[in-house]
Amino acid sequence: MPGAEFGADVRSHDSTGVIDLHGEINLGADQALGAAYERAVQDDPSTVVLNFADVDYINSTGIALIVGLLARARKEHRTVRAFGLSEHYRQIFAITRLSDFMGIYADEDSAVTATVST
Amino acid sequence: MTTIPSNLRRVLRREPRVRPSTEPVAAPPERVEAPPVEIAPNDPLVAYFSGATGAVDIGALQLDSPALEGLREAGIKLVVPLVSQGELIGLLNLGPRRSEQEYSADDRKLLNDLAGHAAPAVRVAQLVREQEAEVRQRERIEQELRVAQLIQQQFLPEELPNLSGWEFAAFYGPAREVGGDFYDFIKLPEGQLGIVVGDVTDKGVPAALVMATTHSILRAEAPRLIAPSEVLTRVNNLLVDEMPAHMFVTCLYAVLNPETGQLRYANAGHNVPYVSTEGGVTELRATGMPLGLLPEMEYEEKEATLAPGDTVLLHSDGLAEAHNTRREMFGFPRVASLTGEASDGEVLIDRLLKELQDFVGPDVEQEDDITLVTLGRRAAGGPPAEAPGGAERQLAAFEVASEPGNERMAIDQVAEAVAGLGLDGPRLERLKTAVGEATMNAIEHGNGNRPELPVAVSVVADDTDVTVRITDQGGERALPEVETPDLEAKLAGLQTPRGWGLFLIQNMVDRLETTVDQHHHTIELTMHLKEAPDARS
Numbered sequence: 001m002p003g004a005e006f007g008a009d010v011r012s013h014d015s016t017g018v019i020d021l022h023g024e025i026n027l028g029a030d031q032a033l034g035a036a037y038e039r040a041v042q043d044d045p046s047t048v049v050l051n052f053a054d055v056d057y058i059n060s061t062g063i064a065l066i067v068g069l070l071a072r073a074r075k076e077h078r079t080v081r082a083f084g085l086s087e088h089y090r091q092i093f094a095i096t097r098l099s100d101f102m103g104i105y106a107d108e109d110s111a112v113t114a115t116v117s118t
Numbered sequence: 119m120t121t122i123p124s125n126l127r128r129v130l131r132r133e134p135r136v137r138p139s140t141e142p143v144a145a146p147p148e149r150v151e152a153p154p155v156e157i158a159p160n161d162p163l164v165a166y167f168s169g170a171t172g173a174v175d176i177g178a179l180q181l182d183s184p185a186l187e188g189l190r191e192a193g194i195k196l197v198v199p200l201v202s203q204g205e206l207i208g209l210l211n212l213g214p215r216r217s218e219q220e221y222s223a224d225d226r227k228l229l230n231d232l233a234g235h236a237a238p239a240v241r242v243a244q245l246v247r248e249q250e251a252e253v254r255q256r257e258r259i260e261q262e263l264r265v266a267q268l269i270q271q272q273f274l275p276e277e278l279p280n281l282s283g284w285e286f287a288a289f290y291g292p293a294r295e296v297g298g299d300f301y302d303f304i305k306l307p308e309g310q311l312g313i314v315v316g317d318v319t320d321k322g323v324p325a326a327l328v329m330a331t332t333h334s335i336l337r338a339e340a341p342r343l344i345a346p347s348e349v350l351t352r353v354n355n356l357l358v359d360e361m362p363a364h365m366f367v368t369c370l371y372a373v374l375n376p377e378t379g380q381l382r383y384a385n386a387g388h389n390v391p392y393v394s395t396e397g398g399v400t401e402l403r404a405t406g407m408p409l410g411l412l413p414e415m416e417y418e419e420k421e422a423t424l425a426p427g428d429t430v431l432l433h434s435d436g437l438a439e440a441h442n443t444r445r446e447m448f449g450f451p452r453v454a455s456l457t458g459e460a461s462d463g464e465v466l467i468d469r470l471l472k473e474l475q476d477f478v479g480p481d482v483e484q485e486d487d488i489t490l491v492t493l494g495r496r497a498a499g500g501p502p503a504e505a506p507g508g509a510e511r512q513l514a515a516f517e518v519a520s521e522p523g524n525e526r527m528a529i530d531q532v533a534e535a536v537a538g539l540g541l542d543g544p545r546l547e548r549l550k551t552a553v554g555e556a557t558m559n560a561i562e563h564g565n566g567n568r569p570e571l572p573v574a575v576s577v578v579a580d581d582t583d584v585t586v587r588i589t590d591q592g593g594e595r596a597l598p599e600v601e602t603p604d605l606e607a608k609l610a611g612l613q614t615p616r617g618w619g620l621f622l623i624q625n626m627v628d629r630l631e632t633t634v635d636q637h638h639h640t641i642e643l644t645m646h647l648k649e650a651p652d653a654r655s
Contacts, residue, residue: 027522057526060555060618067608067615074609088547095625096618097605 004056008036016112017045022054025062033065041078048073049111050102053084063096070102079103081111155188155211163189167199168206172230173221174199196221198233202241210236262323267292269326270300273333279303279311280580281376283496287463289471291436291488298325298367299434299487300333304340307633307640309376312340312349315388315432315491316369324362331360332367332409341633346371346384347406347419354386354409354417361410368408370432379424379495384417389438389450392457393422394429394466399458402430429494431457431466436488442478463492513539513579517572518557520565520590525557528575528588535577536584539647549586549645552626555619556588556641564590564639583628585644592639600624 006029007022017040025033040048050066058066073080083105085093093099105111157163163183167174174197176189189197193213200208210233215221221229270292278286288301298318306312314336318325332353339352349371357367370391372383383391387408393400406417424430433453440448456473460466467490474488514535518524532553533546541549557573565571574589600620607613624630629644 024526057554059525059551059558060622061558061616063618063622064615067605071609071611071615075611086547088544088551091544091548092551092622095622096603101605101609 006032008032010036010039012043012045013049013108013112015043015045017041017043017048018051018108018112019048020051020054024057024059025055025065026057026059027061029062030065033069037069037072041073041076045078047079047081047112049108050080050082051084051108052082052086052089055084055089058089058092063092063098066098070098074101081105081114083107083111153192155185155192155194157185157188161185164206167197167209168201168204170199170201173197173226173233175221196226196229198229200233200237200240202237205241207237207241207244266321266323266326269323269330270298273300273302273330275301275303281311284374284376285463285492285494285496287467287490287492287494289467289488289490291471291484293321293436293484293486293488297321297436297487298329299436299489300329301432301489301491302333302336304337305631305633305642306341306344306373307638310344311374311376312336313372313374313432313491313493314340314369315434315489316367317388317434317487317489318365318367320365324365328361328365328367328410332357332369336369336371340371344373345419346373346382347417350384350386350406350409350417351415354407354415355413357410358413366408366410372402372430372432374424374493379426379428380421381424381430382419382421384419386415386417389433389435391430391432392454393424394431394457394460395425396427399454401454424493424495426495427497429457429460429463429466429492431463432489432491433470434487434489436484436486437470437474437490440474440478440485440488441482443482448474448477463494466492511579512576513584514577515575517574518561519569520561520567520571520573521569522558522561522567524561524573525554528557528573529554532575532577532586536579539579539584541584541645541647542649545645545649548626549584549643552623552630552643552645553586553588555623555626556586556643559619559623559641560588560590560592560639564592579647582648583644583646585642587640587642589638589640591637600630 004023006024006026009020009022011018011020019036019040021033037048070080081103082093084107085104090099090104093102093104103111103114105114161183162181163185166179166181176186176194176197179186189211194211195214196212198210198212199206200210210229212221212229215225274290275288278288286303290299290301292299298320300314300316302312302314304312304314316329316332318328318332320328335353335356336349340349343349343352350369353369367386368388369386370383370388371386372381372391374381381402383402383404384406385404386406391402393402402420402422404418404420407415431453438448438450438453452473453470456470457466460469470490514531516531518527529550533550536546536549553575557575560573561567565573571591576587578585578587603617603621604613608615623641623643627643628646629642631642631644633640633642
């Protein structure tokens with residue numbers, strides 16, 4: 001049974017690249033997530049923010065995609081932050097320790113204006 | 119017989135020093151020590167020295183004694199026995215005088231006086247050393263006992279099986295000097311249950327380690343092979359190469375089909391189980407050699423059908439072979455007779471232990487581990503199960519085709535099935551994630567993404583837990599060990615970003631178990647309906 005297809009929109013907020021994620025982050029999200037990141041860093045922002053507010057499912061392959069994105073950003077010396085995660089996925093980000101390397105924020109403004117990752 | 123203390127022998131073993139020829143004449147006189155001389159405890163010289171009243175001139179002594187020859191060859195001229203309270207505790211050995219004159223009467227008197235004073239002091243020193251050695255030995259044994267107990271406890275089941283229509287009871291009583299008893303219940307495919315009782319010869323840490331090895335092999339092989347005779351054959355072949363000398367394992371292995379009451383069993387030299395039936399006590403006899411003795415052994419497999427009201431007793435020899443102060447044995451006939459008198463397993467175990475206590479007496483230390491396991495088929499119309507979780511009921515059973523993405527279908531159906539159980543939001547989300555990951559695993563790794571191979575999902579619950587079983591056609595594929603992914607290595611590009619599935623599953627549910635047979639592989643996810651008070655927040 002197909003779930004909500006993955007999609008991603010990219011915009012800029014105070015010189016920060018924001019990626020609005022939609023649907024399910026699973027194997028099918030690979031290409032689109034990669035392309036969205038490319039667009040988000042086109043203007044070479046120092047920070048990329050991932051908006052998970054419209055994401056309803058992330059499986060282990062999706063976690064792997066996020067790890068891959070984070071690895072690439074770190075290699076390019078960019079900071080990655082996130083907001084809009086449900087309590088369940090906040091817990092998963094904590095268990096997987098993704099939140100040790102990616103600041104998790106309650107909303108977009110906090111994520112964009114944060115100076116120190118929490 | 120008087121013996122020469124070991125510390126004296128050590129003195130005698132010192133190598134002589136040889137003065138170099140270039141040494142200046144004015145150098146101080148060098149101590150010359152005798153080469154080692156072994157004195158056997160039964161050498162007549164020992165008895166002679168024990169009775170001597172002072173210094174003994176070795177040259178003049180007439181005795182047929184190898185030690186005497188040894189002393190002479192070592193250049194010993196005079197020996198002063200050190201005797202304390204009539205016991206020879208040491209020797210003062212002297213070579214020739216440096217003046218090359220004979221030992222004078224004054225010399226001998228001086229040496230005898232010295233020996234008279236030295237002997238008690240040497241004896242005290244010896245006693246202190248012996249006591250210290252005893253304390254160290256005692257501490258080592260106590261430590262070993264603690265280690266053996268820890269190993270043993272690690273492998274005992276934490277809970278009894280909860281099967282509708284069946285009652286289980288178990289007792290494990292370790293002796294102070296822990297033996298190698300063990301018992302286990304192993305979940306098998308199609309609702310069957312493996313029941314093991316075993317006993318490793320020997321005691322302490324070696325027995326506990328062999329027990330742990332046997333336990334692990336049984337756990338790995340039983341779900342794969344099922345047939346008790348095949349399981350014991352396999353375990354035996356794997357154990358033979360690993361077994362320390364003079365050790366072996368007796369083991370009774372039975373497989374229960376709870377639906378039919380059929381009990382298949384094989385026995386590797388363990389005590390014969392007794393069955394209390396309406397018609398009296400029967401025995402479950404099957405022949406087979408203990409495990410770990412000889413390779414390629416075959417084990418007879420028998421079968422019995424347990425009727426409602428029947429109770430089986432599996433027991434280790436710590437019970438039947440216990441002795442009282444008159445060295446009489448508790449005995450197998452008594453165990454059989456008591457089995458026939460009890461109304462159920464718990465009552466039977468209590469009765470056996472009380473009778474044993476009365477038999478051996480109050481102050482007799484338990485000789486060997488005692489392990490008792492009972493399984494009873496509840497009588498028709500009897501009371502319902504009183505197990506902690508109550509009776510298990512099925513909430514859903516369905517299949518999904520092995521196509522990527524179908525895990526969402528499994529998640530949704532499981533969520534629907536458990537809707538009335540009162541799982542709170544976070545627990546439901548965790549269960550859904552675990553079901554999704556386990557189903558993905560079954561689709562991709564178990565069934566190789568082949569749509570014609572279904573993944574079967576069943577959801578059952580009792581009063582305390584909900585359990586989801588996800589079965590693929592992967593057969594003997596063993597689930598790899600769950601490891602914590604190394605995120606730093608993944609972020610540094612040193613490892614693939616993937617590899618989160620099993621880790622996530624394990625962290626989502628309260629219990630993760632897997633079973634395999636030749637054709638199927640089942641992952642079982644259990645979630646408590648209520649969060650334990652001390653569980654994660």
